[in-house]
Amino acid sequence: VNNFFNQVEYIEDIYHWGQKDYWATPVEFLVTFGGDCEDYTIAKYFTLKAMGVEEEKLNLTYVKALNYNVHHMVLTYYSTPGSEPLVLDNIETDIRPASQRSDLLPIYSFNGTGLWLAKERGRGKFTGSSSRLQRWQDLMSRISAGNI
Structure with a gap:
């Protein structure tokens, strides 16, 4: 899954979608064959879930990529x-x-x-529902409407 999606071309949202930040559905990511770090992470997350990996083992993790001095998103997998x-x-x-x-x-x-x-580098302190993240809500609404 990681290698498959990493073949997709990296394109910044402003050039790809005409927006500063857009979280694409997995289908949008694949059909347009391009996206940024959130799109790779979202596609991997939903694909692994569809393959039977339990949701509590997967986290979309927002990080600072220190070598590039940019904010970035990765998928983290917890076996336990x-x-x-x-x-x-x-x-x-x-x-x-x-x-x-x-x-x-x-x-x-x-x-x-x-x-x-x-x-540190573990799961961290629970602070509530992911519905607090507006872009996540927007993405889930588009997926629920059948635009996966």
Whole structure:
């Protein structure tokens, strides 16, 4: 899944969608064969869920990519609730444990059930529902309307 989606061309939202920040559905991402870090992460998240990976094992994680001095999003996978997550990324394409990704500074993470503020490189402190994120709500509305 990581390698498959990482083949898609990276295109900044302003050039691709004419907007500063747009979270594409997995189909939009594939049909247009382009997107930015959120789009890679969203596509991987929904694909792994469709393949049977439990939602609580997956987090969309907003980070600062220190080597590039930009905000970035990656998918993190937790094999068990307290385990160190694996990082699926479109910049550094090898899947590695978070402890081996010192180039990423976690800020917050979320999935369909919750939102966590980062503390160190684990899941972080639960702060409520992911519905607090407007772009996530917009994306879920488009997916619910059949625009996956």
